Amino acid sequence: MKKRDKIIYWIATVWLSLGMLSTGIVQLIKMEEEVQSINALGYPTFLLPILGVWKILGVIAILIPKFPLVKEWAYAGFFFTMTGAMTSHIIVGDEMITLFGPTLLLALTITSWYFRPADRKTLK
Incomplete structure (x- = not known):
């Protein structure tokens, strides 16, 4: 793996992990703004801690070594x-600004997945 690819991978992965961890914690503790947001989207509040736990577990899966299949599921x-x-x-019909966070995290997810090292892939 080229040094450039490694740098891209780790920058994207660290930012992805920070983003998913922070939103996961916010969802897990049911922060008032998050409750209002999910209700405005028409989803029940009980989904927040479920999403929060899975995001935190996904971050752990992506960061720990080995277990490439688990990483694929997390991505x-x-x-x-x-x-x-x-x-x-x-x-x-939300304002376009509400798409910024999910779009950024999606771009980081794709970038991290694409540039992951060979030992983190299911097929090498």
């Missing part, structure tokens, strides 16, 4: 969660 979960968030905001 897939992040991809589905962020595209679902983007779609939900569009469907309810």
Whole structure:
């Protein structure tokens, strides 16, 4: 793996991890703004801690060595969660600014996945 690719991978992965960890914690503790946001999207509040726990577990899976299949599932979960968030905001007619967070996290997910080292891939 080229040094440039390693740098891109780690920058994207660290920012992705920070973003998912922080939003996961916010969802886990059911911060008032997050409760209002998920209710405005038409989803029940009980989904917040579920999403929060899975995001935190996904961050752990991506950061720890080995377990490439678990990493693939974590990346897939992040991809589905962020595209679902983007779609939900569009469907309810939210302002375009609400797409910034999920779009950024989606871009970081794709970048981290694409540039991951060979020992973090299921097929080498």
